[in-house]
Structure formats: C-alpha cells, structure tokens
Amino acid sequence: MSATAIHLENLSISYGKTPVVHDVAFSVAEGESFALVGESGSGKSTILRAISGLAPEWTGAIAILGKPRGHAPDRDFAKVCQMVFQDPYGSLHPRKTVDDCLAEPLAIHGIGGRDARVRDMLAAVGLDQRFRFRFPHQLSGGQRQRVAIARALMLSPRVLLLDEPTSALDVSVQAEILNLLKKLRREQGLTYLMVTHNLPVVSFLCDRLAVMRHGRVVEIADVSALKTGRLADPYSRELYAASGGALQPA
Amino acid sequence: MSVPLLEVEGLTVTFPTARGPVDVVRGISFSLGRERLGIVGESGSGKSMTGRSILRLIRPPGHVSAGRLVFDGIDLLALSERRMRALRGARISMVMQDPKFSLNPVMTVGEQIAEALLTHAKLPRRALKARVLSMLEAVRINDPERVAGLYPHEVSGGMGQRVMIAMMLIPEPDLLIADEPTSALDVSVQAQVLDIIDDLVTGKGMGLILISHDLNLVARYCDRILVMNGGEIVEECRASELHLARHPYTRGLLAAMPRMDEDRDVLPVLDRGAWTTGAGT
Ligand SMILES: Nc1ncnc2c1ncn2[C@@H]1O[C@H](COP(=O)(O)OP(=O)(O)O)[C@@H](O)[C@H]1O
Ligand SMILES: Nc1ncnc2c1ncn2[C@@H]1O[C@H](COP(=O)(O)OP(=O)(O)O)[C@@H](O)[C@H]1O
Ligand SMILES: [Mg+2]
Ligand SMILES: [Mg+2]
Numbered sequence: 237m238s239a240t241a242i243h244l245e246n247l248s249i250s251y252g253k254t255p256v257v258h259d260v261a262f263s264v265a266e267g268e269s270f271a272l273v274g275e276s277g278s279g280k281s282t283i284l285r286a287i288s289g290l291a292p293e294w295t296g297a298i299a300i301l302g303k304p305r306g307h308a309p310d311r312d313f314a315k316v317c318q319m320v321f322q323d324p325y326g327s328l329h330p331r332k333t334v335d336d337c338l339a340e341p342l343a344i345h346g347i348g349g350r351d352a353r354v355r356d357m358l359a360a361v362g363l364d365q366r367f368r369f370r371f372p373h374q375l376s377g378g379q380r381q382r383v384a385i386a387r388a389l390m391l392s393p394r395v396l397l398l399d400e401p402t403s404a405l406d407v408s409v410q411a412e413i414l415n416l417l418k419k420l421r422r423e424q425g426l427t428y429l430m431v432t433h434n435l436p437v438v439s440f441l442c443d444r445l446a447v448m449r450h451g452r453v454v455e456i457a458d459v460s461a462l463k464t465g466r467l468a469d470p471y472s473r474e475l476y477a478a479s480g481g482a483l484q485p486a
Numbered sequence: 487m488s489v490p491l492l493e494v495e496g497l498t499v500t501f502p503t504a505r506g507p508v509d510v511v512r513g514i515s516f517s518l519g520r521e522r523l524g525i526v527g528e529s530g531s532g533k534s535m536t537g538r539s540i541l542r543l544i545r546p547p548g549h550v551s552a553g554r555l556v557f558d559g560i561d562l563l564a565l566s567e568r569r570m571r572a573l574r575g576a577r578i579s580m581v582m583q584d585p586k587f588s589l590n591p592v593m594t595v596g597e598q599i600a601e602a603l604l605t606h607a608k609l610p611r612r613a614l615k616a617r618v619l620s621m622l623e624a625v626r627i628n629d630p631e632r633v634a635g636l637y638p639h640e641v642s643g644g645m646g647q648r649v650m651i652a653m654m655l656i657p658e659p660d661l662l663i664a665d666e667p668t669s670a671l672d673v674s675v676q677a678q679v680l681d682i683i684d685d686l687v688t689g690k691g692m693g694l695i696l697i698s699h700d701l702n703l704v705a706r707y708c709d710r711i712l713v714m715n716g717g718e719i720v721e722e723c724r725a726s727e728l729h730l731a732r733h734p735y736t737r738g739l740l741a742a743m744p745r746m747d748e749d750r751d752v753l754p755v756l757d758r759g760a761w762t763t764g765a766g767t
Binding site for chain 2: 275407408411415418434435436437439465474480481
C-alpha cells in the first residue's frame with residue numbers, strides 16, 4: 237500500500253459569502269491518477285484552487301504527502317505540488333520567452349544549474365531546443381501546453397493538479413499531450429488530480445474518478461466502472477450516456 | 487433525384503497576408519438536400535469560412551469566389567446585398583457557438599425572438615406573442631412566459647443557446663447552418679440542445695449543416711459527413727460509415743480520440759506528412 241499523496245476531508249469552500257463546495261472527502265494515493273468530472277460550475281476547479289492555495293476560504297482538512305496544508309500562502313508547497321491550467325495562453329506571460337518562463341521557478345527558489353535544467357525539461361516534454369527563446373504567441377496551442385507542463389515540472393513536484401489540460405486542443409494535439417502526461421507520470425512517479433469534462437480522457441489517463449454535481453461528490457468509482465458503463469449514481473449515468481457511452485446495469 | 491436545396495461548386499475563400507494571398511477554402515464542391523450534413527475537421531481547416539460563405543458573411547479583406555453557389559434555384563453570387571439580407575434569417579439561418587455574443591444584452595429574450603420573426607413577417611401582437619411562446623416551448627423551455635421576460639445575462643448557457651435556436655427557427659427557414667452550436671456547453675446540455683435542433687430540423691423537413699470539430703457528435707446527428715483539412719474536403723461519407731473512412735487524415739483523427747472503453751497504452755498521433763501536398767501549412 238503506497239502513501240497518500242492528496243487527502244481531503246470535510247472540505248467546504250466558499251467565495252466570500254457563497255459556499256460552492258460542500259463536504260468533499262477523498263484520498264489519492266501516491267502515483268495514482270484521479271479525475272474530477274461533472275457539470276460546469278460544480279466546483280471542480282475550486283477544489284484544485286483550494287489545494288494550491290488560490291481559494292483560501294475553506295474549512296475541513298487538506299493534506300499533501302501527509303503534510304497538512306494551511307490557509308496562508310506556502311512557498312515550500314510549490315516544490316511538491318503544481319497546477320496546470322486549461323488555457324496556456326492565459327497562464328504564460330506574453331512578454332516572457334519560454335526560457336524565462338521555465339527558469340523563473342528555479343530563480344524564485346534559489347536553485348542553480350538552470351541552463352541544464354531548462355534544456356532537460358524541454359526535451360522531457362518533447363519540445364525542440366529551438367523553441368527555447370520564443371514567446372508564447374510564436375507557439376501553437378499544443379506547444380504552449382507543453383511549456384506550461386514543463387514549467388509545472390521545473391521544481392520536480394510530486395503532485396500535479398491539472399485543470400482541463402487538453403480541453404482547448406484539437407484531438408490530434410490532445411493525443412500528444414495525453415501521451416506526454418502518461419509518460420511523465422510513469423517516468424517520474426507523479427500523482428495527478430485532473431479536472432476534465434471528457435470521460436474518454438479519464439479512461440485513457442486515470443485510475444479512479446469522482447463525479448461532482450452542485451458542489452458535492454455524488455460518486456467515486458474505479459475507472460473500470462466507467463469503461464464498462466457501470467457507474468451507479470443517476471447523474472453519473474446521465475453524464476455517461478450524454479458522452480455517447482452505452483449504459484450497463486450498475 | 488430532386489433538385490438540391492444548396493449547390494456549392496468550386497468555393498474558394500482567400501485572405502491577403504504578409505506573404506501574399508492565402509486560400510483558406512480551396513475550391514470545394516458539395517450539394518445538400520433536405521438532409522443533415524456534417525462538416526468536421528480541426529481548427530483552422532476552413533469549416534466556419536465555408537458556412538459563412540453560404541450566407542455571404544465573409545468580411546473584406548476576405549474574398550469569396552465560386553463557380554456556383556445556388557440555394558433553392560437562387561444564384562447567391564448574383565443577389566444584391568438587399569435581397570441577400572432578406573434571405574438571411576428568413577430562408578437560411580445560422581446558429582453560432584456562443585449565445586453571449588449573438589444575443590442583444592438590453593432586450594428581453596421574448597422581444598428578441600419576436601423581432602426575429604417581425605423582420606420577415608407582419609403579425610398582429612397577440613398572434614406574435616403566441617408564436618414566441620410556442621417557439622420557446624418547442625426548444626423545451628418549461629415556463630416560456632417567465633423566460634420570455636428575462637434578459638440574456640439572466641439565463642444559463644444551455645438556455646441561452648436554446649433561445650438562439652428559437653430565434654433562428656421562428657421564421658421557419660429552409661436551411662439551418664449551426665457552427666459549433668454546443669461547443670461552449672456541458673456534455674449533458676449539449677445532447678439536449680442537439681436533440682432539439684434535430685427534432686425541429688427533421689420535423690420541418692429542413693436542411694441542416696452542422697459544423698463541428700467533434701467527429702462523434704457529427705456522426706451521431708448527421709446523415710452525411712464532409713471531412714475538411716487545410717481548406718479542402720478530404721473525405722465524404724455516410725455518417726453511419728464514418729468508421730470505414732479511408733483518408734489517412736480522417737483515420738488519424740478517429741484513432742487519436744480516446745474511447746470510453748480505452749485500453750491502448752499510447753494514442754496514435756497524426757503523421758501530417760502522410761498526405762499534405764506541401765501547400766498551406
Ligand atoms: N473567483 C470566484 N469568485 C466567486 N465565485 C466563483 C469564483 N470562481 C468560481 N466561482 C463560482 O464557484 C462555482 C464553482 O466554480 P468552478 O469551481 O469554477 O466550477 P467547475 O470547475 O466545476 O466548472 C461556480 O458557481 C462559479 O460561478
Ligand atoms: N481575417 C483573416 N485573415 C487571414 N486568415 C484568416 C482570417 N480569418 C480566418 N483566417 C484563416 O482561415 C482559416 C480557416 O478558418 P476557419 O474557417 O475559421 O476555421 P475553422 O472554423 O475550421 O476552425 C484559418 O487558418 C484562419 O487562420
Ligand atoms: Mg473549471
Ligand atoms: Mg470555426
């Protein structure tokens with residue numbers, strides 16, 4: 237039995253006076269890939285934001301690799317857990333080159349050997365070295381997402397929070413990024429918590445999934461239940477059927 | 487065979503660029519009856535430009551040329567802009583991706599749907615209101631009276647898109663062009679909206695051009711499919727036979743999509759060199 241990478245208990249999250257996530261609990265084992273699916277506005281991104289410290293108004297417990305997370309910003313946290321967003325255009329600084337963007341986390345944490353590390357990371361995400369001094373607008377959508385993933389991996393985190401990492405991409409580019417994520421996880425023993433609305437993507441990349449609706453988790457299932465059409469909750473089954481799946485008795 | 491509703495021959499859309507004129511649609515031909523035709527392909531393949539050309543909505547410096555562009559016997563290329571305006575909405579309608587950009591924020595939903603009808607027909611007030619409410623019912627809005635009084639920002643994405651469909655279909659056009667009509671919506675809402683479009687189109691015997699990047703979706707809701715790549719139609723097939731597609735691009739796209747019962751360890755990626763002629767990208 238491996239250690240727990242992400243542990244959430246009685247997690248409720250608000251924006252100001254508005255509660256948006258209610259009493260969520262689940263654990264993700266180290267090396268596991270876990271998906272959060274469900275309708276838009278159900279609180280999936282908010283959970284990732286609370287874990288990474290971007291949504292500080294929460295109650296309950298969050299622990300990463302056995303270490304409880306506080307509400308205050310936490311610099312060391314960035315070394316173990318990083319987030320990748322849907323739209324790399326929005327998350328990459330438009331006037332910084334790929335090189336600046338990748339070296340920055342190392343500079344912030346006072347880590348040396350930047351040149352070699354940037355070169356290695358570009359290779360790891362399958363980007364040719366000639367992209368190193370380009371700006372985001374000189375890259376395609378898939379190349380930008382590779383840069384965003386490379387940046388998230390610069391500090392060698394153990395856990396990646398992925399928010400719809402391929403939703404803005406064409407299917408052929410999505411395939412490349414999904415293959416990359418699978419390869420990186422295998423090579424580096426990473427743990428993934430991934431938000432997506434695409435159930436087949438869950439089948440390809442994840443071991444388990446939680447289905448969310450109206451700020452609550454309605455079902456946690458093994459990916460085999462998804463692959464065989466045997467999700468149990470009525471809303472999960474609705475989602476599955478709407479995604480073109482052929483339902484089987486739960 | 488009966489006369490087609492739409493005939494397109496040698497349609498080309500050109501944009502000037504720093505490196506000279508670029509054809510983003512490259513001499514494509516197809517025809518459409520009262521059927522559901524899907525146009526699929528990746529972003530930038532020329533799907534939207536094709537749809538907009540039919541309505542003559544390509545703005546300068548974009549330029550459209552065609553050997554033939556005939557709708558129900560009317561030569562669209564020869565039509566004056568005034569007559570083209572009368573045709574748009576009344577006989578050919580278009581639904582676009584995001585209702586937020588297409589709805590007028592300062593008019594209620596009901597007023598906008600009524601206006602869409604009044605542009606093309608004269609009706610007394612009472613009859614007008616009844617038509618609006620029954621159209622809202624047709625797009626499965628349960629409490630049409632209440633929804634008619636709402637402003638666009640007060641309705642959800644899925645409801646906004648149903649309002650758009652109501653606006654586009656209330657003049658009873660013969661052809662609906664739906665360009666990524668559900669790409670901004672949740673999966674479960676997508677299916678509802680497409681079912682509504684499907685019911686109305688099939689029920690009224692209209693023609694439908696459904697433009698999407700999603701092969702599965704187009705296969706589910708269309709009779710026939712055109713696959714576009716680099717401004718060209720690389721494949722045409724019956725929707726039910728999409729899995730038998732021959733062109734390497736179509737086969738590549740189908741293979742690259744994860745499946746619900748996925749068991750492949752690696753997804754095959756497109757080898758673009760396998761078919762590109764060297765033109766364009
Ligand atoms: N910064 C914010 N301030 C206030 N409300 C927010 C903010 N971000 C998201 N919300 C609201 O919180 C709810 C959950 O949003 P989100 O977590 O983004 O959902 P999902 O990722 O499942 O689509 C939604 O109702 C959304 O409108
Ligand atoms: N104003 C423009 N100037 C130059 N090229 C354009 C312009 N508008 C669109 N294009 C190009 O036309 C091609 C086809 O676009 P479009 O029909 O919108 O693609 P799709 O709908 O298939 O994603 C794209 O490569 C796009 O970059
Ligand atoms: Mg989200
Ligand atoms: Mg388009």
